[in-house]
Amino acid sequence: MIKKKTKRVKKEFRPILKVRKKVKKKKPDFKRQEGYRLKKLKKAWRRPRGRHSKLRKQEKARGRLPRVGYGSPKSVRGLTRYGYKEIRVSNPNDLEKLNPEKEIALISSSVGKKKRTEIMKKAEEKKIKIVNQGI
Numbered sequence: 001m002i003k004k005k006t007k008r009v010k011k012e013f014r015p016i017l018k019v020r021k022k023v024k025k026k027k028p029d030f031k032r033q034e035g036y037r038l039k040k041l042k043k044a045w046r047r048p049r050g051r052h053s054k055l056r057k058q059e060k061a062r063g064r065l066p067r068v069g070y071g072s073p074k075s076v077r078g079l080t081r082y083g084y085k086e087i088r089v090s091n092p093n094d095l096e097k098l099n100p101e102k103e104i105a106l107i108s109s110s111v112g113k114k115k116r117t118e119i120m121k122k123a124e125e126k127k128i129k130i131v132n133q134g135i
Contacts (some may be wrong), residue, residue, distance in 0.1 A: 013076055013083035020072040028064045080104060086131060091115060092122045105130045 009017060030045040033055045045066065048056040055062045071077070079085055084104035089095060090111055098105060105128055107119055123130050 008082065010083035013079065016073050016076045017079075017081065017083060020076050023070065023072055027070045030066050031063060033063070080131070084129070089119060092118050095119065095122050095126060095128055098126075098128055100126065100128045104128075107132055 031043055032041060032046045033048045033050075033053065035041045035043045047065075050056060055065070058065065076083070082104075085102060086106045087094075087098055087103045088108055089098075089105045090108040092115070095105060105119070105123055107116055107130060111119070120130065120133060
């Protein structure tokens with residue numbers, strides 16, 4: 001039986017990451033106004049600029065506009081759910097710049113099999129965690 005490595009949440013970030021999780025649960029999906037009407041319009045958020053736009057005027061039941069209050073706490077912004085900062089790595093030399101206590105490696109998608117195995121070996125030597133090692 002293969003033992004699966006588990007990632008643990010860093011202790012100092014646990015309470016703040018819980019707060020971020022709560023905030024994200026309450027945050028609505030900000031959808032483009034009338035994005036459902038036309039197929040060519042994507043669902044991604046675009047600010048309503050129309051003169052008579054009900055969403056811009058923030059009338060009831062028209063959806064919400066993104067605001068500062070929906071943001072996550074500043075100390076955990078940009079961190080993974082385990083409390084690490086993701087750093088993109090494209091060759092083994094990039095691992096030397098990483099701090100294993102604060103940062104976690106993310107291997108670029110353009111890296112081939114040969115270089116990927118080199119990066120994995122070097123990361124194992126330096127005890128650096130990798131996010132997408134199985135891909």
